[in-house]
Structure formats: C-alpha cells, structure tokens
Amino acid sequence: MNPFTFPLDAQRNLWERAADDAGSVGSIPDGLETMANVEVGATPSEVVYEENKLELHHYEPLVPEEERHDVPLLFVYALINRPYILDLQPDRSVIRRMLEAGFDVYMIDWGEPSDLDASLSLHDYVNRYIDNCVDAVRERSGQDAINLMGYCMGGTMSVMYAALHPEKVRNLGLMAAGLCFDGTGGILEMWGDEEFFSPGAITDTFGNVPAEFLDVGFALMDPVTNYVTKYGTLYDNIDDEGFVENFARMEKWLNDPIDVAGAAYQQFLEDVYQENKLYRSELELNGERVDLDDITMPVIQVMGEYDHLIPPEASRPFNDVVGSDDTELKEFSTGHIGLSVSSSSHEHLWPDVAEWFAERSVVDDDAVEVAVEETDDDATDDTPDAAIAEDVETTDADVAGTDLQELDGIGPAYASRLEAAGIGTVETLADAEPAVVAADTDIDEGRIRGWIDAAGGRTS
Secondary structure: OOOOHHHHHHHHHHHHHHHHHHHHHHHHHHHHHHHHHOOOOOOOEEEEEEEOOEEEEEEOOOOOHHHOOOOOEEEEOOOOOOHHHHEOOHHHEHHHHHHHOOOOEEEEEOOOOOHHHOOOOHHHHHHHHHHHHHHHHHHHHOOOOEEEEEEOHHHHHHHHHHHHOHHHEEEEEEEOOOOOOOOOOHHHHHHOOOOOOOHHHHHHHHOOEOHHHHHHHHHOOOHHHHHHHHHHHHHHOOOOHHHHHHHHHHHHHHOOOOOEOHHHHHHHHHHHHHOOOOOOOOOEEOOEEOOHHHOOOOEEEEEEOOOOOOOHHHOHHHHHOOOOOOEEEEEEOOOOOHHHHOHHHHHHHHHHHHHHHHHOOOOHHHHHHHHHHHHHHHOOOOOHHHHHHHHHHHHHOOHHHOHHHHOOOOOHHHHHHHHHOOOOOHHHHHOOOHHHHHHHHOOOHHHHHHHHHHHHHHHO
8 A cells, every 4th residue: 555645635635625615615605695585484374363462374275266175274383483484485384285285274473472461371372362263263264163283382282272172173283292291201391390490480580481591491402403513514515505595494483582471381381391280181271171081073193203392202192191082193203393394294294194184174064965965866755864855955044043053063064964863952962872973973972972061051
C-alpha cells in the first residue's frame, strides 16, 4: 500500500468538504428567503361560527356534491399550538386527504386566550365550545350525529364530549390522544408527577400558562435534536429547495405556540395525567361524570409507534374500557407530528382512516328508501312486509310531528326506522328491549340504549 495514500485522501476529502461548505454558504441567502416566504394552511376555508376567540372553519369541498358523504367530519385540535399542522402543505395535509375522500370537513381553531379567559375550564371547552361547534355542524349538514376526530389534547377532550353527548357523535376518531396514564405516558407523565410538579403553582403565578413555558418543556424532551442536529441537517441540505420549504413550514408551526387557559390546564394535568380519572371513568365536568361506558359509537385510534409525547401505551388500553363493540387501532411507524405531516402516513395511513369513516357514514335515509323500494316491488298488501312498507310511507311525510324526535339524537331518519319496527312513541320506546330494536332497525345497540334511557326519563 502506498504510504502516501491515506494522507493524500484525507487532504482531498478535506478540500472537497470545504468546497461543499462554500457552496452551502452561498445558498444560505436563498434558503433564508425561502424560509421567510413559506406558506402554511393553504386549503381554502371560511369561518362559519365564532365564539370568544374560537373560530369554526368549514373547508371548501374538493369533490362534486353527489360524491360527498352526508355525514360531516369535525376536527378538534389541542389547546396547544396552532391547528394548521393538520393542513401544513397540500401534499401533507390531513384536511385535504379527507376532503379528497369526499368528506365535508370542519375544524376548530381555538385562538389564543386572553387574561380574562384564565378561568375557562374543561367543562367550558367540552360542554360549551365543542358542543356549540357540533351543533353548528349538525344544523348546517342536517345530520343528527356527526363524525368527530380529535388530535392530541383535542382527542382527550373529544372523548369527554363523546361520553357526555353520545347521541351527537356518529363515529369517534382519536389521533395520538392521551387517555391512559398509569405509568404509560412516557417522559411527560414522569415530569408531571405530583411528587415533582404542581400545575396549580404555574397557574397561580401566570394565570394562563405561557406558550414559551410549554414550548421549552416539549423541546427539552429531545434537546439534542431540537437544538442542534436538525440545524446541522438544514445546513447540509440548504441548496435543496424542497427540503428547506418542508423544514420552514415545520419551524413556523413550532415557533407559533399559544398560551393555554389556566383552569383547563390545571384540571387536565391534575385529573387526567396525575390521577388518571378519565380512564377510570371518575372524571367530572361541572358535576357530571364522564363514563366511558357511554361511548357506544364506533371508535378508531391512530397512534405513532415512536411518539415520545403520547406513547401508544397511553392510548391503546382505552379501546378495552369503552362501551363500543366496534373499535379499531392503527399504529403507524412515525412520531407524534409525523402522523400529520410524514409523506408515508399520507400514502399509507390516511386512506385507510378515510375508508373506515366512509364505511360508517352511510346515511339512514338511504337504508329506509331501499327498504321501501324492495317491499313495494315484491310484497302484497296482506303481508307483514307490505304493512311495514306502507307504515314507512305514511309516516315519512309526517315524521316531524312525532314525539320520538323530541329526544336528542332522533331525527326524521331514525324516527322512520323506529316506526317501521313498531315504535312510534316515546312511551313504546321506553318499554322496548335494546337488542330487539337494534336487530329490527339495524341501529347501533348502544345508541338505542341511550334513547331508551332518555325515553324512560321522560315517561317516569
């Protein structure tokens, strides 16, 4: 071996690296300009409801009306950071994926709380803000119940809402939602342990929890990556416009945090993280217990295998303690934010999630119309089937006048199906057997059980 080979190769590599660095330095001004002008949240939307700082956005459809699902989809984001992480760029936008799949899509933008909002509790966010937004979507769509998809803390609040208002939630989607904290919540749960951390001390000091406080805490969970290596990677790729744009969008979102209402933060940390009350069905909002047995609608959970904020173990056990018999888990090989923005999740994960919602978003009116058409063609007047068909036809026009619709969650479609099964009044519903009604109407048994309980309360 030539003894001069090694030092000469080393010298050549040094010069090549220096040349590459010089080229990178020359690209920095262009890279900085790209970062400064990058756009986020580009999918067109309009604000259709406002309350306090909250805005409810309705996104412009991307498919013809005849190809859209009748049941709309409402995204509930966390109280931390901005919701446009779900619409970061066209090819990495969860909002856009669901629009392309034919859904009518809404999303809550909480806005930033003022000092006057420090007393807002989880009850205010769940039973007031989310409920008002759900009602706005229900009214606009004409649907009794809608699809709900909650991300991170927004998923946790969506669970609270679905348990307290099951009649208004057709399907529940949860994305990296913190639900089960019994030694399963990773570093955040350890840091938030009551032995080491007092949420009340934070809120007593600041009122609302400062965005900077939260931002630093999250960054310190992986300090080397967040403060060092990612910038080295940016430097190495500064002449790659696509890479710089993607990097800039993420940095814009990461550096755009918002304060969190003090009372909601304290209750969330103490009741959900420290005492695990939600998972145990012990959480109370304004004196009303959040019972997970009341979550009877279909549930899908989307989790990141490498999520360091909400590990899968902090979400997965939830499906085993809810009242629903239709639950699904999808664990994908990415992290907390990667669920929203990774190219692989948009290629392989979100089409499956869209299909799951689509299969469970068939409107009941269609089922009733099919039943009527089939019986009209094949049955005679003296058969039971014909009688049922005639009953549907005669009551369908006048269904708005029935007292069944006085119960929350029963609209014209559900009322028609109940009447076709021989249940035309609140009194007859109160005495019915849930399993029998479910079999006769093809309506979820858990939903029917809730109606029967409500009917019993009316007649008692």
